Amino acid sequence: MTAVRPARAHREGRWGAVDRPLAEERPVAITVNGSTVAVMMATPADLEDFALGFLRTEGIAAPDEVTSVEILPEGRGIEARVWLVEPAADRVARRRRDRAGPVGCGLCGIDSLAEALRPLPAVAAGQTFSTAQILAAVAALPQAQPLHDATRAVHAAGFWREGHPILAREDVGRHNALDKLAGAMTRAGLDPAAGALVLTSRISVDMVQKAATLGAPVLIAASAPTTLAVAEAEAAGLTLVARARGQGFEVHTHPSRIAGATADV
Template sequence: MSGQPRIAMSEKMTRPVVRYRDGEWVRRNDEIATEYALTIYVNDNELATIVCTPSYMEDLVYGFLASEGIIQSVDQVESLQLSRFLGTARVRTKSAITFNQAFYNKRYIASCCGKGRQSFYFQNDAVTAKRVDDAVTLSPDEVFAVIDELDGAATLFQETGGVHMAALCTPEKLLLARTDIGRHNALDKIYGYCLQNGISLRGTAIAFSGRISSEVLLKVSKIGVGIVIARSAPTALAIDMADELGITAIGFVRGRAFNVYSHPWRIVGALQADTEVK
């Protein structure tokens, strides 16, 4: 990857398009999300190449290393050198880090969620996934407020339509939000920021712009958050994992409705639901 030319470091770029609307053709400039390849080295060993949005990349590196079990805390890192021109992040740890070089070396992490990424996660989830026992609760109105906060911070999505977004919230407010072309990257950026700044994750929820895949659910468990809320659907495997890992998964938040798929005790009133007979 180091031999490839690098592009501008903006989150978005302008490209000409030909647009068709209501029977008319118009030439215009459009905002396009930037796709950027970042290669991570740990103690001079090539670990992975992540295709990402070039923002908050230090947070991304710390979050990725922690979620994959390479480090357990930021104190293990002696230095992190980012070269935006070369597209590299070189991490030096205070002591030797042992990882399966044959598996990790030259692993390419795509911005989409294809076979390579899923295999990468399932190889490590037994070690890095953890059960979440946080007793945080939300009312239905707070669920809607969390999604409203997510939408309010979605500037890059509104401009390009080409990124995912994740936000860390309490029942009272949005703490931080991150965007990326890779949904897992947006979560890693949140995790990395929290690790570096000593932010407690108890009493928080994660709001997410896309569907809740097994990959997203595993990432939430690694971060240690008990509630994940999304506008779209979860997968069946994600629900199974949420049941096992103690995470409340909420999907299809639209209008004044949503579905709770696992651990409904965290949502006020959910355990009083009547059985619908059709």
């Protein structure tokens, strides 16, 4: 979503007026059965996907535990109101009582080192990708970024499968874009092991945690990973592909899923 705002532009030695589309950014509160779980700055689009994906990638609630999602304007912000079945709601309430710290970006609602580095599920084997398929996945994402094209101010996350259009979501926050994608995949009933995730951003440990919790075996990004992201991806069995631009990329973990990656020429 964009809003057009005026600006003064300096081009080729001259000043002039321009109307510039800017990415919208609003506080979004995700609430579960009436209690706030997280408040984050986000692009106010695909918010049902955002709420579903956030709960899934953070390990808070499974898709079949969600009974309804409502998106409600609240003054200058928005509430993504989620209702869960009672056993799941009780579990979330206990999690909230155990928290002491504020909600933050990335490791949302985390207040302990143990929770920040929670054990990740082992991802499924998935398929083997050719070099051409990795490059095709990377090339497909820019074609699904209309908000970025208009504003140059947002990240994107996509799910690529051979023979299918890439499914993508955009947001001012890279974590939010991945959560929105997870929610869209959940609503579409897509199996994460059937393809690869593609990101415009760097790969930090929280992005690895979200991908592994979602069940994606391959994570591709345009930028570089952190050392902790590599270590966690290795432990979870996740194939990490980084610096994927143009005709090149680097495989940091579990190269067996990429044809030819284990050979030295």
